[in-house]
Amino acid sequence: MSIDLTTHFGGLKLNSPVIVGACPLTAEEQSHVAIASAGAGAIVLPSLFQEQVLLWSERNGHVFSESDSQLLERSKRVPSDTLSHSAESYLDLVHRSSVQSSIPIIASLNGECAGHWLDFASKLQEAGAAAIEVNFHLPPPTEYAGPREAEDTMVDLVAQIDAAISIPLFLKLDRYYTSPSHLAHRLLSGAQGLVLFGRAPDVDICLDSFQLKTNWELTHAGAIVQSLGTIMRIHSYCPAMPLCACGGIGTPGDIIRVLLAGADIAMVTSAVYREGPDVIRTLVDGLRMFMDKHHITSMRELELKRPLEFGSDDQRQEYIKSLSARREVNEVFHEVNAIHGDRWGHPTQN
Numbered sequence: 130m131s132i133d134l135t136t137h138f139g140g141l142k143l144n145s146p147v148i149v150g151a152c153p154l155t156a157e158e159q160s161h162v163a164i165a166s167a168g169a170g171a172i173v174l175p176s177l178f179q180e181q182v183l184l185w186s187e188r189n190g191h192v193f194s195e196s197d198s199q200l201l202e203r204s205k206r207v208p209s210d211t212l213s214h215s216a217e218s219y220l221d222l223v224h225r226s227s228v229q230s231s232i233p234i235i236a237s238l239n240g241e242c243a244g245h246w247l248d249f250a251s252k253l254q255e256a257g258a259a260a261i262e263v264n265f266h267l268p269p270p271t272e273y274a275g276p277r278e279a280e281d282t283m284v285d286l287v288a289q290i291d292a293a294i295s296i297p298l299f300l301k302l303d304r305y306y307t308s309p310s311h312l313a314h315r316l317l318s319g320a321q322g323l324v325l326f327g328r329a330p331d332v333d334i335c336l337d338s339f340q341l342k343t344n345w346e347l348t349h350a351g352a353i354v355q356s357l358g359t360i361m362r363i364h365s366y367c368p369a370m371p372l373c374a375c376g377g378i379g380t381p382g383d384i385i386r387v388l389l390a391g392a393d394i395a396m397v398t399s400a401v402y403r404e405g406p407d408v409i410r411t412l413v414d415g416l417r418m419f420m421d422k423h424h425i426t427s428m429r430e431l432e433l434k435r436p437l438e439f440g441s442d443d444q445r446q447e448y449i450k451s452l453s454a455r456r457e458v459n460e461v462f463h464e465v466n467a468i469h470g471d472r473w474g475h476p477t478q479n
Contacts, residue, residue, distance in 0.1 A: 132420050133427045134413070136170060138393045139297040139321030139371045141233050141260055143170030146388060146428060147412050150375055150398035151176050151237040151262065156214070156222065161230050163406040168413035170394065171233040173262055174226065177219045179240025182249045185216030197244045216249070220256045227257030235299070239264040242282050250290050250298075260297040263290065264327055276307055280315070287319035297321040299373065303329065309359060310366035322371040324396060325360055347399035352377025357390045364391025365438045379408070381415020388416075388428075389435050 136146040148171040149155060149164050156175045164172055183201045186193070193201060214222070219236075226234045236258035240246060242265045250261050265283055273279045283300075291298045301324035306312050313323055330343035353376055360374055374387035375396035384395045400408045425431050 130421055130424070130426060132417050132425075134416070136394055136428050137371075138170075138373065139260065139299060141171065141297055143394065144168070144232065145170040145413050146394040146416075147384060147409055148235075148373070148394055148396050149173065149401055149406075149409070150396040152398050152402070154401060158222070158226060158229070160406060161226060164401075164409060165230060165232045167406045167409035169232060169406075169409050171235055171259070172226070172230065173235040173237055173396070174219075174222060176237040176239035176264060177216060177249070177253075179238075179244070179246050181214070181216045181219070182238075182240070182246040183244075185249070186246065194245070197246070200241070200244050200246070220252060223253055223256040223258050227259065233259035235260045235262055237262045237264065239266075241266050241268055242279070242286055247286060247290055248293065251293050254294045254296050258296060260299060260321075261290075261294065262299045262301055262324060263287070264301040280306070280312060284312075284315050284318065287316055289319075291319040291321075299324055301327040303327045304356070304359065310363045313363050313367040313370045317367070317370055320370070322373060322393075323363075324373045324375055325363070325392070326356060326376055328376055347402055348377040348379075350377065350379025350383060350400060353383050353387060357386060360387065360390045360392055361438050378412075379403075381412050381419065384412050384416050385419050388431060391435060 134145040136143045138146075145168050147169055149169050151173040153175055154160060155164075155172050161172055179200065180203075183197070186197075187201060223234065223236050234257070236253040236256075238247065238250065238253075238261060247263070250263075253261055265286070267273075267279050267283075273282070287298065287300055298320055299322040300316060300320045302309060302312070304326040309325075316323065328348070330345040333342050333344055334340075335342050353374060356374060356376060360372060363370070364372060368391075372392045373394045373396050374390070374392035375398070377399070378384060378387065378395050378397050379400035387395050395412075397409065397412065400412075404411075420426070420431060423434070425434065
């Protein structure tokens with residue numbers, strides 16, 4: 130049976146619904162061939178940070194507003210060895226990758242919801258990016274009156290960026306908004322797709338030095354199940370918004386679940402770090418086998434198999450049932466002593 134995995138996401142036509150997310154690995158141009166050959170639909174380049182764009186603007190003699198000047202001063206305090214490449218070299222990377230790659234190359238911008246540094250999006254389009262992913266960080270709560278003002282700022286900025294470019298604009302959201310379903314509807318005015326969900330490092334406290342530290346670990350396969358309910362609700366409320374699922378996708382089952390929940394594509398990052406680009410082939414082959422087993426020949430047919438969202442009464446009953454069920458001691462013990470793997474696949478005991 131012939132199976133067509135062609136997928137459309139926010140104006141992009143992709144060979145498959147599996148794409149590789151922004152990470153240092155995608156800066157290695159030699160890996161692009163392996164990623165494409167394994168069956169990925171697109172590649173997101175590593176993020177270009179606000180600090181790098183502001184330094185580029187200063188070198189090019191741009192006039193700064195007061196707020197941009199403050200951001201620039203903060204940018205200069207970031208150690209130079211922290212920033213792996215300049216804005217100029219990033220543009221070169223976008224250009225070379227877009228010319229050489231057989232699949233779409235998506236550029237990535239990462240920074241605060243403030244300033245004219247986002248004007249750089251037009252430069253990324255000129256360099257050849259097929260689309261742009263933007264990862265916003267909200268300023269501290271002291272800098273805005275409330276959550277509505279923070280969302281208003283983001284919605285306005287997305288619309289401004291979209292007006293300045295003609296390629297698709299995707300926005301990566303974190304999971305902590307009050308009502309991401311309503312926010313998705315508001316973002317239809319500027320974003321051609323949402324990436325759900327961005328992830329920040331965990332904050333920890335060192336008990337010896339009394340200092341803050343951050344922990345950044347690869348996500349475990351299967352962790353995406355924590356997002357399925359929210360993805361389903363967003364898709365149900367705002368079906369016009371294309372969705373990309375990310376965060377803990379590492380098996381064919383994970384891919385199938387997010388597509389059935391309402392996502393159009395699945396973004397894989399940690400699994401590629403653990404197993405290399407060949408894991409993409411495993412994911413795509415697993416999706417094909419599932420579709421063949423259920424006599425599904427296209428992504429559109431798979432979408433028609435999506436289950437309906439829980440009704441409010443059903444969801445409440447499942448919630449009560451889950452919290453009321455007694456857990457057996459041996460079941461809890463098994464979870465506590467679960468074996469996990471490190472980034473190379475070596476088993477580690479928690």
